[in-house]
Amino acid sequence: MKPGKPGAPGAVVVITGASSGIGRATAHAFAKDGARLILAARSTETLQEVAAECAEHGAQVITVPTDVSQESEVENLMRAAVEAFGHIDVCVANASVYSYGTFETTPPQVFRRIIETNLFGPVHTARAVLPYFRAQGQGTLIMIGSVYSKITSPYVSPYVTSKFGLLGFTEVLRQELRTAKDIHICMVLPATIDTPIYQHAANYTGHLVHPLPPVVSPHRVAKAILRIAKRPRPVSVVGQIQGTLIPIHSLFPRLYDRCINPVMNVLALRQGVIAPSNGTVFTPDPLSNQTTGNWRTTRTRRLATASAIFTIWSLARRRRP
Numbered sequence: 001m002k003p004g005k006p007g008a009p010g011a012v013v014v015i016t017g018a019s020s021g022i023g024r025a026t027a028h029a030f031a032k033d034g035a036r037l038i039l040a041a042r043s044t045e046t047l048q049e050v051a052a053e054c055a056e057h058g059a060q061v062i063t064v065p066t067d068v069s070q071e072s073e074v075e076n077l078m079r080a081a082v083e084a085f086g087h088i089d090v091c092v093a094n095a096s097v098y099s100y101g102t103f104e105t106t107p108p109q110v111f112r113r114i115i116e117t118n119l120f121g122p123v124h125t126a127r128a129v130l131p132y133f134r135a136q137g138q139g140t141l142i143m144i145g146s147v148y149s150k151i152t153s154p155y156v157s158p159y160v161t162s163k164f165g166l167l168g169f170t171e172v173l174r175q176e177l178r179t180a181k182d183i184h185i186c187m188v189l190p191a192t193i194d195t196p197i198y199q200h201a202a203n204y205t206g207h208l209v210h211p212l213p214p215v216v217s218p219h220r221v222a223k224a225i226l227r228i229a230k231r232p233r234p235v236s237v238v239g240q241i242q243g244t245l246i247p248i249h250s251l252f253p254r255l256y257d258r259c260i261n262p263v264m265n266v267l268a269l270r271q272g273v274i275a276p277s278n279g280t281v282f283t284p285d286p287l288s289n290q291t292t293g294n295w296r297t298t299r300t301r302r303l304a305t306a307s308a309i310f311t312i313w314s315l316a317r318r319r320r321p
Helices: 021-032 044-055 071-085 108-118 120-136 157-176 218-230 245-251 253-267 298-318
Strands: 012-016 036-040 061-063 090-093 139-144 183-190 207-209 235-238 269-273
Touching: 012 021, 012 071, 012 120, 021 036, 021 044, 021 090, 021 218, 036 044, 036 071, 044 061, 061 071, 071 120, 090 120, 108 120, 108 157, 120 139, 120 157, 120 183, 139 157, 139 218, 157 183, 183 218, 218 235, 245 253, 253 269
Parallel strands: 012 036, 012 090, 036 061, 090 139, 139 183, 183 235
Antiparallel strands: 207 269
């Protein structure tokens, strides 16, 4: 079967991390657009739920339980996609895990697992899918990074490390494939998105955690991914307010460093004492896999306003002699 145009109706799309959040919303978006889907995640049970949701929109769907940190499983995923549909038009490398805690309180095995999933997962994905793209002469690989690919904050060192590394890897791939005009390497940088990743996060802070406001709908990210599949572009940021932190981080690094700690301490760490937890870093939790994390409440919107005011006040205060 000949490959179709990436993003066109009937396109064959592989999505990793499809069980919740951005991946689940992206599966819905491509299903509504008429794509044929290969959905991958660690949870077999949840994948079947997502497949049923996509089938309701008329999509052809297969599921392939996959741990992207294992290269052989990613190879099997791509092989299954080609065996089912003959080719791959679009591959969305989305799977991620998360943790909160200082570098020193984050267990070494958790740090390593986050790097293996968030960075080596996309590396394994690229290594597995590019031979098919080369043979076809076309294809679009979309890496899901983060604004944390370009900015930093305390308490999320392994996640930031993985996303910074993913940005560099993606840029190198794009440079090396520059002469392959119909093979596109793209990256999406979401800001804080309303997904269960925060409930799923490992936590070694001793406090309840909360995503930094403002919180953006995962459907906005899914629309951006669908748009890029149809009209590839190198990098796209989703979440304008937090996106403005990228130039601030770059142009005023010392000022940024002085302000980000109080912002995280006030807005990300909440009252309440909780025991250390590995979250879903090593094992999925099918019962909590949803498209959203229900963070976009009236209270959260108020916190977004408070966050903006607090940040402006902090910046003004830090600039005083």
